[in-house]
Amino acid sequence: MRLIVLVTFLAWALAVRPASAEAYFLTVAGLGGEPDYEREFSALAADLDRTLKGPEAHVYTLSGEDASRAQLIHTLQLIAGLAQPADEFVLILIGHGSFDGIDYKFNLVGPDISAAALAGLCNRIAARRQLIINTTSASGGSIPVLARGGRAVIAATKSGTEKNATIFARYFVDALQDPTADLDKNDAISALEAFEYATAKTAAFYEAQKRLATEHAVFVDTPNAAPVRAASTQTGAGRFLSSLVLVRLGAARTAAADPAKRQLLDQKEQLERRIDTLKYQRAAMSAEDYKRELTDALVQLAKIEQQLEP
Numbered sequence: 463m464r465l466i467v468l469v470t471f472l473a474w475a476l477a478v479r480p481a482s483a484e485a486y487f488l489t490v491a492g493l494g495g496e497p498d499y500e501r502e503f504s505a506l507a508a509d510l511d512r513t514l515k516g517p518e519a520h521v522y523t524l525s526g527e528d529a530s531r532a533q534l535i536h537t538l539q540l541i542a543g544l545a546q547p548a549d550e551f552v553l554i555l556i557g558h559g560s561f562d563g564i565d566y567k568f569n570l571v572g573p574d575i576s577a578a579a580l581a582g583l584c585n586r587i588a589a590r591r592q593l594i595i596n597t598t599s600a601s602g603g604s605i606p607v608l609a610r611g612g613r614a615v616i617a618a619t620k621s622g623t624e625k626n627a628t629i630f631a632r633y634f635v636d637a638l639q640d641p642t643a644d645l646d647k648n649d650a651i652s653a654l655e656a657f658e659y660a661t662a663k664t665a666a667f668y669e670a671q672k673r674l675a676t677e678h679a680v681f682v683d684t685p686n687a688a689p690v691r692a693a694s695t696q697t698g699a700g701r702f703l704s705s706l707v708l709v710r711l712g713a714a715r716t717a718a719a720d721p722a723k724r725q726l727l728d729q730k731e732q733l734e735r736r737i738d739t740l741k742y743q744r745a746a747m748s749a750e751d752y753k754r755e756l757t758d759a760l761v762q763l764a765k766i767e768q769q770l771e772p
Contacts, residue, residue, distance in 0.1 A: 485550045486589065488524070492555065495558065503557050516710070531572055535583060542587045548589075552706075566601070566604035577604035599677075614706070616680075618631065657703060701738065733759055737763070
């Protein structure tokens with residue numbers, strides 16, 4: 463039974479992204495309420511806008527007066543009309559949130575929007591691989607409503623009761639601009655790597671300030687699982703996030719912009735996913751099968767990397 467569950471999960475989480483697939487990013491910097499927050503949220507959204515733009519990436523950013531419920535709904539409906547099943551969709555929420563014990567709401571210019579309304583709009587987007595990064599206060603309260611199969615959720619707080627303003631967004635944005643966040647040195651920063659970077663930086667901030675941490679980031683990317691704070695090969699937590707590339711660096715970024723090398727890059731990333739998958743499958747495989755499949759993947763990866771070299 464355990465093996466059947468594992469195989470079912472991996473079939474969902476590791477769906478290969480075809481070479482023709484595209485990525486849709488929507489960043490929303492919500493209502494600040496105070497000038498300092500307004501400037502900070504808008505600046506973070508602008509940084510993301512610059513960082514995420516690239517080949518096959520469609521980047522939408524709402525901030526200031528544009529960060530309204532009506533404009534958010536319009537943009538999500540626009541993406542729903544464009545995105546195909548093979549594509550990826552990432553929604554990033556920056557700002558303040560609220561939770562009354564039942565409903566989570568994201569603070570916008572004018573009327574707020576509930577997690578239920580957001581989930582309904584995202585459900586209409588055909589992309590089978592989705593990620594919502596909710597960096598707001600009380601964001602943990604949105605997870606039960608937003609999470610579903612094929613959609614991972616990252617939240618800056620572990621529950622809706624952590625209601626203080628968060629700093630997680632600052633470090634998540636930094637992660638996408640800092641090469642040290644690329645822990646496996648494959649010239650790409652995954653959603654899991656960005657999460658781990660931001661989590662560590664957030665904890666270090668509170669320690670340096672000698673303050674009690676009022677936010678504890680969590681994620682859920684395994685169907686029907688509870689939110690967790692770290693990846694685990696035992697449960698499969700983190701595997702889907704590790705397969706979602708948010709930004710590419712160096713040679714990978716150059717290859718992504720080169721039509722002649724784009725297909726090779728896709729093959730490289732698929733092989734890297736295959737190698738990661740084997741780590742999760744190892745306990746259910748014989749030592750001989752594991753060694754044979756790992757060796758085969760590593761040999762193919764080496765050949766692809768050689769072809770990608772300038």
